[in-house]
Amino acid sequence: MLDAIVIGGGVFGARLAEWLAAEGRRVELVEREQDLLLRASLTNQARVHRGYHYPRSFVTAARSWVNAPRFEAEFRACIVDTFAHHYAIGRTGSKVSARQFRTFCDRIGAPVTEAPAPVRRWFDPARIEAVFTVREHAFDALALRAELRRALEGAGVRIRLGTEAVRIAAGPAGGLRLTVEGPTGTTELVAREVYNCTYSRLNALLHASGLPRIELRHELAEMLLVEPPEELRHAAVTVMCGPFFSCMPFPPRGLHTLSHVRYTPHRTWADGPSVPWRDPDVARGPTPPSQGPAMLRDATRYLPLMAGSRPVDSLWEVKTVLPRSEVDDSRPILVRVGHGLPGLTCIAGAKLDNLYDMFDILAPGPAATREAAR
Amino acid sequence: MTRQDLFVSVVAPLGDDADIVTAFVEEVVPVLTEHYLHAEIVLVDDGSRDGTVDVVDALLRRFPLVRLLRLSRRFGPESAISAGLETAIGDFVVVMLPDCDPPSLIPTMVSQCRDGAGIVHAIRADRRGDPWYLALGSRLFYGLVNRTFQLQIPPNSTHFRALSRQAVNAILQVRSRNRYLRAVTAYVGYANAQITYTPGSRRSRPRQKGLFEAIRLAAGIIVANSIQPLALVAWLGLCAAGLSGLYLLYVVGIRLFHPQVAAGWTTLSAVMAVLFGVLALSTSVMAAYLARILEEQGDRPMYFVLEERTASTPDVAAGRRNVVTDSTP
Numbered sequence: 001m002l003d004a005i006v007i008g009g010g011v012f013g014a015r016l017a018e019w020l021a022a023e024g025r026r027v028e029l030v031e032r033e034q035d036l037l038l039r040a041s042l043t044n045q046a047r048v049h050r051g052y053h054y055p056r057s058f059v060t061a062a063r064s065w066v067n068a069p070r071f072e073a074e075f076r077a078c079i080v081d082t083f084a085h086h087y088a089i090g091r092t093g094s095k096v097s098a099r100q101f102r103t104f105c106d107r108i109g110a111p112v113t114e115a116p117a118p119v120r121r122w123f124d125p126a127r128i129e130a131v132f133t134v135r136e137h138a139f140d141a142l143a144l145r146a147e148l149r150r151a152l153e154g155a156g157v158r159i160r161l162g163t164e165a166v167r168i169a170a171g172p173a174g175g176l177r178l179t180v181e182g183p184t185g186t187t188e189l190v191a192r193e194v195y196n197c198t199y200s201r202l203n204a205l206l207h208a209s210g211l212p213r214i215e216l217r218h219e220l221a222e223m224l225l226v227e228p229p230e231e232l233r234h235a236a237v238t239v240m241c242g243p244f245f246s247c248m249p250f251p252p253r254g255l256h257t258l259s260h261v262r263y264t265p266h267r268t269w270a271d272g273p274s275v276p277w278r279d280p281d282v283a284r285g286p287t288p289p290s291q292g293p294a295m296l297r298d299a300t301r302y303l304p305l306m307a308g309s310r311p312v313d314s315l316w317e318v319k320t321v322l323p324r325s326e327v328d329d330s331r332p333i334l335v336r337v338g339h340g341l342p343g344l345t346c347i348a349g350a351k352l353d354n355l356y357d358m359f360d361i362l363a364p365g366p367a368a369t370r371e372a373a374r
Numbered sequence: 375m376t377r378q379d380l381f382v383s384v385v386a387p388l389g390d391d392a393d394i395v396t397a398f399v400e401e402v403v404p405v406l407t408e409h410y411l412h413a414e415i416v417l418v419d420d421g422s423r424d425g426t427v428d429v430v431d432a433l434l435r436r437f438p439l440v441r442l443l444r445l446s447r448r449f450g451p452e453s454a455i456s457a458g459l460e461t462a463i464g465d466f467v468v469v470m471l472p473d474c475d476p477p478s479l480i481p482t483m484v485s486q487c488r489d490g491a492g493i494v495h496a497i498r499a500d501r502r503g504d505p506w507y508l509a510l511g512s513r514l515f516y517g518l519v520n521r522t523f524q525l526q527i528p529p530n531s532t533h534f535r536a537l538s539r540q541a542v543n544a545i546l547q548v549r550s551r552n553r554y555l556r557a558v559t560a561y562v563g564y565a566n567a568q569i570t571y572t573p574g575s576r577r578s579r580p581r582q583k584g585l586f587e588a589i590r591l592a593a594g595i596i597v598a599n600s601i602q603p604l605a606l607v608a609w610l611g612l613c614a615a616g617l618s619g620l621y622l623l624y625v626v627g628i629r630l631f632h633p634q635v636a637a638g639w640t641t642l643s644a645v646m647a648v649l650f651g652v653l654a655l656s657t658s659v660m661a662a663y664l665a666r667i668l669e670e671q672g673d674r675p676m677y678f679v680l681e682e683r684t685a686s687t688p689d690v691a692a693g694r695r696n697v698v699t700d701s702t703p
Contacts, residue, residue, distance in 0.1 A: 063696040092460055126547055214701045243461075262441075272701075293412045297381050298463040301543075324703040332698045348701070357695040 001175050002026045002191035007165045007205065009033070010041035012333075012349035012358070013197035014148040019359055020195070021155035028189065029157050030180055032164040032201075037145040040199050041352075043317035045223070045257055046138040046250050048072060048079065049351045052087055052112075055096045055104040055241055057330035062108045063354055071353035078143040080251045085136040085236045086115050088302070091129045096241045098130035110134070122231060127302050128239070138236070139352070140251035168194060168209045168344060176343050196339075196346045200280045200318040207277045211340030215272030216348070217326065219265040220284045221319040224292040228256040229308030237303060245299045247306070255312055258299060263291035265319075272323075280318050290314045320348060333358050381412040382484055383464030386472045387454035388417055390424040394576040398472035399433050399440060405477045406439065409484075415440045418458040421448035455533065455555055459542055468536045469555065473581065474573035475534040483536035483569055492541040492564025496534035499572045507585055515592045523600040526560045528568060535559065557599040601665040608665070611658025618651030 006017040009031030021027040033039065047053070050068040051061035072079050089098045096104070105112040114120075115131035123131060152159060163182030171177030171190045178189045196205055203213040228247065236248030236256075245260040266288050271280065292311050299306040322334055334348035335358055347358065384402055388395055399415060406413035417430055419442060430442045443461055445454060455469055466484050470477070475496070483494045501509045516529040533555060537545070544562040545555075560566075583591075596603065622644060629640040 059696050216701055293381060294414070294463060297465070301463060322698070322701045324698070324701070327703060330696070332696045334699075334701050335697050336699055336701075350696070354696045357697050360695055361697045 001173065002028055002189060004028075004193040004195065005030060005165075005176075005178055005189055005191040006195045006197055007178075008197035008199065008201075009036040009159065009161075010039060010197065010199060010349065011037060011144065011148070011352050012041075012199075012347060012355055013195070014152060015355055016195055016197060016347070016358070017157045018148070018151045018155045020193075021152075021157045024156075027155075027157045028191075029152065029159045030163050030165050030178075030189075031159065031161050034162050035145065036149060036159070036161075037141050040317050040319065040349075041144075042141040042252065043223070043315045044319075045246065045248060045259060046080075046141065046252070047248060048137045048139050048353050050134070050136045050353075051108050051110055052085075052105065052134050052136055053238065053240075054329065054331070055101055057328060058108070060330045060332065060351065060354075061104070061110075063357055064351055065108045065110050067353045067356050070356055072137065075139065075144060075147055078139050078141075078147055079137050080140055080249060081135075081137040083138070083234045083236055083249055084119075085134050085238070085248070086119055086131055087112075087134060088123055088131045088237060088239045089129045090239055090242060090244055090302070091127055093242045094129070094240060094244075098132075101130075101132065101240065105132075105134075119235075122237075122305055123303055124301065136236075138249050138251055142252050165196075165198075165205050166208055168205060168211075168341065170341055174342075176341060191343075193343045193345065196344065197349065199348055200320040202320070202346055202348055203271055203277070204279060206340060206346070209340075211344075213271065213273050213277070214334070214336065214339070214346060214348075215270075215274070215323050217268060217270055217321050217323055218280050218283065219268040219319050219321070220288075221259075221264050221317055222266055222291055223250075223264060223315045224258040224290070224295050224311055225250065225253060225255045225313040225315060226258050226296075227310040227312055229305045231305055232256065232309070239302055244302070245295060247299065247303075247309075253313075256309070257315065258292075258295050258306075258309070260291070260295040260298060262298070263295045266291065270323075280320075284318050287316055322348065335361050337362075377407075377409060377411045379411050380466060380484070380488075381414075381464045382406060382410045382480070383413070383462035383467045384415045384477075384480070385455060385458030385462050385467055385469045386415070386417055387420050387451045387458065388422055388426050388430070388472065389420045389448065389451060389454070390422045390426060391472055392422070392424045392426040392429045395426060395429055395472055396433060397576055398477075399437060402477040402480070403437055403439065405480050409481050412464075413439050414462070414464065416458045416462050417442050418454040419444045420451060420454040421445055451533070452554055456546075459537075460546055462542070465539050466536055467539075467542050468534075470534050471532075473577060474575050475532070476571065476574060479534075479569065479571055480536070486567050486569065487536045487538050491567035492538045493559050493562075494536040494567045494569055495528050495531050495559070497528055497568050497570050498530040498532055499570045501530065502572075503580075505582075505585075508583065508588055511585070511588055511592070519596060519600070523596060523602040525557055525595075525599055527556050527595075528560075528566075531556055532573065534571070534573075538564070540564070554595045554598055557595050561599065601668055604661050604665045604668070608658045608661035611654045611656075611661060614654035615651045615658065618647045618654060622647040622651070 003025035004020045004027045006013045007030045009029055014036055017027050017029040048068055049064040051064035054061040089101055112132045112134050115133040120131045160182055163180050165178055165180050167179040169177050175190050175192050176194045178194055180187050200218055206213050238246040243262040247256050247258045250257045269283055331350040333350045336346040339346045402415055419427055433440050466487050468480050486494045519525040519527055541564050545558055548558050625640055625643040629635055
């Protein structure tokens with residue numbers, strides 16, 4: 001019997017598998033795609049959140065400020081820090097004012113300075129109240145993939161790529177029996193613990209196994225990949241805090257992503273025990289027409305130099321948020337120990353650098369936590 | 375017909391328009407999607423109390439190009455339009471009232487706008503259907519504002535207009551004068567064009583503007599956009615002060631050269647002439663400075679946005695790990 005199986009080779013699943021494999025425990029990682037970090041861990045803003053983005057959720061902000069340095073230290077080779085990050089505060093429609101933002105940064109202890117005058121001049125003063133410059137980095141998901149793969153190999157974790165977990169049930173000797181379909185056909189794995197880290201597909205396994213689904217909200221999200229104007233080549237801009245946008249480097253492609261609070265989400269739908277089951281990869285539907293033109297036009301109103309950017313491509317991915325986040329703007333990691341079956345833990349990742357919080361909750365040993373949770 | 379690679383925004387203020395907004399949107403959507411690659415309809419709810427928001431919610435589910443901006447209370451259609459202009463992202467923005475403006479004119483107005491006219495006004499063909507006092511009043515109003523007060527508001531103009539992005543940006547910079555779009559679009563300049571149309575109504579009984587409302591609107595437009603009445607007062611004060619001076623000379627002259635003057639008349643008259651002269655002069659000076667203050671002031675927020683759909687409220691909990699065990703609240 002294995003000690004643990006982790007389903008989902010995103011950043012959360014891979015780093016968790018490595019953590020679980022400490023002290024010689026036998027751990028396997030099951031990933032449906034042909035490589036690690038191909039879904040939401042790759043297709044996102046690539047921001048290593050230090051908290052500045054969450055002035056309305058103190059916990060998410062404060063924990064990001066604490067966790068980011070740890071993440072940056074652990075994955076030093078994957079961090080891109082060759083750009084300045086400018087946070088601009090919208091004049092109308094913003095849920096924070098410049099003063100509130102500064103007070104908030106002071107409260108979480110994050111340094112913030114007013115942007116230099118040449119940077120302030122990038123923005124339309126009629127629409128932007130203030131601009132702050134902070135240190136906040138990006139990560140390169142490709143480098144992160146290589147690093148995590150090395151770490152997993154070092155920890156002795158067996159990685160099963162192209163393998164989908166299709167069913168889970170109680171197994172012999174208090175363990176769990178996981179049915180997987182891979183390149184070699186259908187296999188049954190038995191483990192003491194199973195960690196479901198499949199993010200948007202969290203409920204797919206639960207549904208197929210007749211277990212209660214978790215209430216989630218999915219959205220089909222679009223980010224526009226642009227070749228930035230010269231000024232933004234070594235800069236990122238985030239306009240806060242409302243229906244605004246963010247343009248920042250996306251290291252895997254050497255371009256910038258443009259994402260917009262209003263235009264990035266295309267379709268949203270609910271998932272959970274109260275609604276009929278729809279596979280998220282089906283429910284997302286055919287790729288709709290790009291909202292890129294709207295993103296660019298709105299961004300140009302606040303930051304006129306965006307007119308000099310060239311749209312290249314759109315990135316699409318299903319993004320999953322917890323219904324509670326719609327109420328309070330926080331982005332917590334969901335950890336449900338013993339969900340449906342003893343030994344089955346469901347995890348929906350959120351901000352990458354917050355993953356250490358997950359270990360704090362699961363420590364000192366997953367088994368002990370499970371007992372405590374009962 | 376090929377669709378033009380333009381982004382066109384339609385801005386419409388809503389004030390208790392639950393009965394007509396669906397018909398309006400259903401008529402605008404095909405016009406926009408047939409002619410343009412990108413479009414949006416920005417509905418600004420001006421504190422409606424008749425369930426307009428619920429009706430628009432149903433529209434939001436049907437049409438992806440609809441957006442709703444809710445103001446926190448009623449600020450009036452002028453402020454609602456300003457809020458809509460501020461959030462519209464189109465290359466061209468068409469402002470229209472959902473009740474009476476025909477969407478079929480949008481392509482004509484936008485193409486005129488595109489051909490170089492920064493602003494295309496839609497002008498009422500006539501004032502048929504208006505009561506006589508409104509017809510007379512509007513004639514008086516436009517005569518006054520255009521000749522005496524030099525505002526250059528096209529006679530019989532409506533809210534219905536198409537604006538280029540450049541014109542919208544200019545209008546939004548005139549913060550204190552935003553309230554009356556009719557006047558401010560004239561104020562910012564740009565090449566103007568006009569198109570004539572006959573407003574209809576989606577209602578069987580159109581809402582009619584009352585006489586007092588019309589007078590209030592006319593007075594508001596003049597006071598908000600013109601310091602001419604104040605300048606008039608300043609001149610009047612100056613003239614009165616001058617006349618008082620002349621009267622003082624006259625009184626002194628009578629006292630010196632007239633054989634018989636009633637006792638005390640001269641003193642009384644002189645005191646009155648001096649005092650009224652000073653009074654009139656001060657009024658004149660104050661009117662001049664008041665006009666200057668009016669010209670200098672501005673920049674106060676004109677409205678407060680209650681919400682834009684996709685809202686959330688601040689988190690107050692602190693001191694926890696950023697991990698939860700339940701996906702539901």
